[in-house]
Amino acid sequence: MMDARRFREAAAALVAVGRFCYERGWLPATSGNLSARLDARSIAITVSGRHKGELDETGFMRLDLDGDALSPDVRPSAEAELHRMLYRRDPTIGAVLHTHSVASTVLSRLGGTVLRLHDYEVLKAFPGVVTHHTVLEIPIFPNDQDIPRLAEQVACMLEACPALPGYLIAGHGLYTWGDDVASARRALEAFEFLFECEILTRRMSG
Amino acid sequence: MMDARRFREAAAALVAVGRFCYERGWLPATSGNLSARLDARSIAITVSGRHKGELDETGFMRLDLDGDALSPDVRPSAEAELHRMLYRRDPTIGAVLHTHSVASTVLSRLGGTVLRLHDYEVLKAFPGVVTHHTVLEIPIFPNDQDIPRLAEQVACMLEACPALPGYLIAGHGLYTWGDDVASARRALEAFEFLFECEILTRRMSG
Amino acid sequence: MMDARRFREAAAALVAVGRFCYERGWLPATSGNLSARLDARSIAITVSGRHKGELDETGFMRLDLDGDALSPDVRPSAEAELHRMLYRRDPTIGAVLHTHSVASTVLSRLGGTVLRLHDYEVLKAFPGVVTHHTVLEIPIFPNDQDIPRLAEQVACMLEACPALPGYLIAGHGLYTWGDDVASARRALEAFEFLFECEILTRRMSG
Amino acid sequence: MMDARRFREAAAALVAVGRFCYERGWLPATSGNLSARLDARSIAITVSGRHKGELDETGFMRLDLDGDALSPDVRPSAEAELHRMLYRRDPTIGAVLHTHSVASTVLSRLGGTVLRLHDYEVLKAFPGVVTHHTVLEIPIFPNDQDIPRLAEQVACMLEACPALPGYLIAGHGLYTWGDDVASARRALEAFEFLFECEILTRRMSG
Numbered sequence: 001m002m003d004a005r006r007f008r009e010a011a012a013a014l015v016a017v018g019r020f021c022y023e024r025g026w027l028p029a030t031s032g033n034l035s036a037r038l039d040a041r042s043i044a045i046t047v048s049g050r051h052k053g054e055l056d057e058t059g060f061m062r063l064d065l066d067g068d069a070l071s072p073d074v075r076p077s078a079e080a081e082l083h084r085m086l087y088r089r090d091p092t093i094g095a096v097l098h099t100h101s102v103a104s105t106v107l108s109r110l111g112g113t114v115l116r117l118h119d120y121e122v123l124k125a126f127p128g129v130v131t132h133h134t135v136l137e138i139p140i141f142p143n144d145q146d147i148p149r150l151a152e153q154v155a156c157m158l159e160a161c162p163a164l165p166g167y168l169i170a171g172h173g174l175y176t177w178g179d180d181v182a183s184a185r186r187a188l189e190a191f192e193f194l195f196e197c198e199i200l201t202r203r204m205s206g
Numbered sequence: 207m208m209d210a211r212r213f214r215e216a217a218a219a220l221v222a223v224g225r226f227c228y229e230r231g232w233l234p235a236t237s238g239n240l241s242a243r244l245d246a247r248s249i250a251i252t253v254s255g256r257h258k259g260e261l262d263e264t265g266f267m268r269l270d271l272d273g274d275a276l277s278p279d280v281r282p283s284a285e286a287e288l289h290r291m292l293y294r295r296d297p298t299i300g301a302v303l304h305t306h307s308v309a310s311t312v313l314s315r316l317g318g319t320v321l322r323l324h325d326y327e328v329l330k331a332f333p334g335v336v337t338h339h340t341v342l343e344i345p346i347f348p349n350d351q352d353i354p355r356l357a358e359q360v361a362c363m364l365e366a367c368p369a370l371p372g373y374l375i376a377g378h379g380l381y382t383w384g385d386d387v388a389s390a391r392r393a394l395e396a397f398e399f400l401f402e403c404e405i406l407t408r409r410m411s412g
Numbered sequence: 413m414m415d416a417r418r419f420r421e422a423a424a425a426l427v428a429v430g431r432f433c434y435e436r437g438w439l440p441a442t443s444g445n446l447s448a449r450l451d452a453r454s455i456a457i458t459v460s461g462r463h464k465g466e467l468d469e470t471g472f473m474r475l476d477l478d479g480d481a482l483s484p485d486v487r488p489s490a491e492a493e494l495h496r497m498l499y500r501r502d503p504t505i506g507a508v509l510h511t512h513s514v515a516s517t518v519l520s521r522l523g524g525t526v527l528r529l530h531d532y533e534v535l536k537a538f539p540g541v542v543t544h545h546t547v548l549e550i551p552i553f554p555n556d557q558d559i560p561r562l563a564e565q566v567a568c569m570l571e572a573c574p575a576l577p578g579y580l581i582a583g584h585g586l587y588t589w590g591d592d593v594a595s596a597r598r599a600l601e602a603f604e605f606l607f608e609c610e611i612l613t614r615r616m617s618g
Numbered sequence: 619m620m621d622a623r624r625f626r627e628a629a630a631a632l633v634a635v636g637r638f639c640y641e642r643g644w645l646p647a648t649s650g651n652l653s654a655r656l657d658a659r660s661i662a663i664t665v666s667g668r669h670k671g672e673l674d675e676t677g678f679m680r681l682d683l684d685g686d687a688l689s690p691d692v693r694p695s696a697e698a699e700l701h702r703m704l705y706r707r708d709p710t711i712g713a714v715l716h717t718h719s720v721a722s723t724v725l726s727r728l729g730g731t732v733l734r735l736h737d738y739e740v741l742k743a744f745p746g747v748v749t750h751h752t753v754l755e756i757p758i759f760p761n762d763q764d765i766p767r768l769a770e771q772v773a774c775m776l777e778a779c780p781a782l783p784g785y786l787i788a789g790h791g792l793y794t795w796g797d798d799v800a801s802a803r804r805a806l807e808a809f810e811f812l813f814e815c816e817i818l819t820r821r822m823s824g
Contacts, residue, residue, distance in 0.1 A: 029328060584738075
């Protein structure tokens with residue numbers, strides 16, 4: 001009973017954040033995926049190929065953190081392992097959002113391996129940041145259709161920088177997370193705002 | 207009876223996609239046209255000159271694939287032949303969307319005859335694409351008020367490249383399609399996302 | 413009776429177009445003004461200083477084309493003469509929209525006295541245009557707080573080019589019109605689309 | 619009684635302006651803060667850390683202009699002193715809006731200490747401006763986590779230029795105000811419009 005209610009609550013929170021992201025153009029053409037923790041060993045995650053602006057509870061499935069789909073008849077996103085790895089590593093993570101905005105896609109394809117953000121007041125939206133003088137370095141991984149290999153690279157990076165609030169995949173998009181769906185959304189909004197500022201700043205300086 | 211219901215369903219799906227496109231600025235000033243297959247020999251298509259954000263069932267007419275208007279008293283779009291040609295060539299096509307966004311208009315006027323898109327994860331939204339390494343080459347035809355002549359050029363190109371998910375007309379806009387209205391919309395969203403990425407990338411590199 | 417109904421209908425159509433323009437950012441900070449013809453000698457026009465996204469019938473007043481306010485206790489916009497002049501000159505004009513978008517403001521301040529638009533399919537949205545090969549030259553007048561003097565300049569230009577669908581005032585915005593509110597809105601959408609295309613094209617070519 | 623009603627009215631007006639700003643991307647990731655005067659000695663201001671698109675009356679607290687929180691159990695924004703200073707200096711100020719748009723953030727980080735705006739008709743939206751020939755110089759302060767120090771700098775500037783309608787903090791955002799929430803919103807819309815014009819003008823000229 002409690003279990004079914006927890007799934008419904010998680011799905012409802014992700015339906016709302018999906019619609020929000022879709023309307024801003026951050027989840028075009030059924031791209032991206034969204035998840036939230038159900039308990040220590042399982043998550044709710046979007047079923048592959050759904051329209052993220054028109055999700056309902058049937059757009060989500062249960063997934064064991066170690067690998068098996070717990071909902072029959074549906075297939076998780078190919079990128080589910082990138083979600084699971086985050087939940088396994090850090091028990092405080094309650095939600096993971098993977099989005100595809102124009103700004104994150106373009107910034108991630110410019111050639112660097114890191115995006116440096118500094119001197120923005122909005123950096124204080126990330127956990128643990130207390131001043132705009134902070135320099136936040138967001139890793140940019142090359143895109144890879146071999147998801148387990150990519151997940152391993154991300155895990156290595158998180159060993160070195162456990163406080164990172166997110167990362168980019170080149171030509172692909174952003175992964176970010178938080179204690180719950182609201183805090184993951186707060187991080188996502190901060191990232192997208194900073195990406196747009198960074199793009200505009202570079203165009204005006206270039 | 208079945209026939210009337212099929213027309214209503216097709217019109218309802220196109221009304222929704224019309225409002226969606228209009229709100230994003232992809233169908234300004236009564237431009238563009240939208241169609242869906244009714245059966246092997248006929249389609250529903252927007253009547254000429256209607257506001258695409260405020261369509262209802264009266265904004266659509268039946269059209270025979272070989273040429274005659276099947277709805278009395280209304281005139282199809284001048285570009286109807288560009289729709290019909292696609293449905294005649296490929297019986298799996300269930301919907302065709304022709305839109306006029308700023309991004310597609312500007313990219314199509316830059317002088318080339320093809321737009322090359324590669325290293326974008328969102329390319330996987332197109333049927334048959336399984337990796338971001340794919341290079342998608344979208345043809346750009348010169349604009350032409352002689353629609354039968356333009357339709358013939360497009361048909362020739364499709365003989366050579368039957369898997370193409372869409373094409374551009376210079377200074378004019380995009381034609382894209384799919385098995386049904388939902389999959390045509392998915393392709394449209396992917397195209398518009400990629401056009402915006404491409405424009406922004408060129409401006410940051412230029 | 414008929415008269416009161418005509419006023420209500422005109423106001424309702426302008427309320428809707430006001431909300432539409434405001435949401436797109438074309439009427440910021442109570443700027444702009446909107447009018448529609450009531451009969452051969454009078455119009456309904458926005459009262460000075462109202463929020464264009466939250467208009468209701470009280471936001472409009474009757475104005476005689478030759479000069480006197482017909483609604484007691486309210487003041488018309490300072491720019492009302494620019495509306496009246498258009499209705500006096502051309503009895504087929506049924507609505508005039510004056511908007512302040514970022515695109516029109518920026519394009520109008522770049523230094524030229526004319527904006528040339530050509531090779532856009534959307535040019536066909538303007539009355540009498542049948543091919544994208546048309547070259548449309550939109551005059552740009554210097555801004556002037558002396559409205560009668562500005563109105564006279566516009567009138568002179570319209571003597572020379574009676575088919576013009578609109579004009580720009582530098583650093584100020586666009587005036588456009590049509591047979592009724594729907595056709596004026598169609599012209600406005602076409603202009604704003606073309607302004608955005610033109611800005612983006614110049615930035616990509618520059 | 620009157621007092622409770624005044625608080626509810628102020629909160630309702632700020633809830634609406636919060637949603638408006640959030641939807642335009644001017645208050646991302648719980649950033650910014652909004653306030654309105656309750657009486658000669660106190661204001662209603664947003665509680666720290668709330669989502670500005672989903673505020674309700676519980677998102678606001680009473681604050682004495684000289685310093686003490688009048689609502690138990692909630693903490694005002696760290697930047698509350700920047701609001702209080704304005705209300706103390708000028709008894710005609712009825713509302714203060716502090717927003718974080720991409721445009722204001724980027725313009726404020728370009729290196730200058732002042733942003734000069736001129737030859738825009740929309741300048742007339744600011745109190746006392748009667749012609750587009752006006753030159754408005756908006757001060758840009760370096761960002762500072764020491765809010766009392768920053769407030770003192772702003773107060774000094776306002777001694778010299780009492781008619782200023784707002785100011786920028788570098789990498790941080792805009793403060794603007796008005797007699798009531800509606801006039802503060804009018805100033806905010808004018809500023810954001812002018813910031814977007816200025817950015818686009820510089821990019822086209824650069």
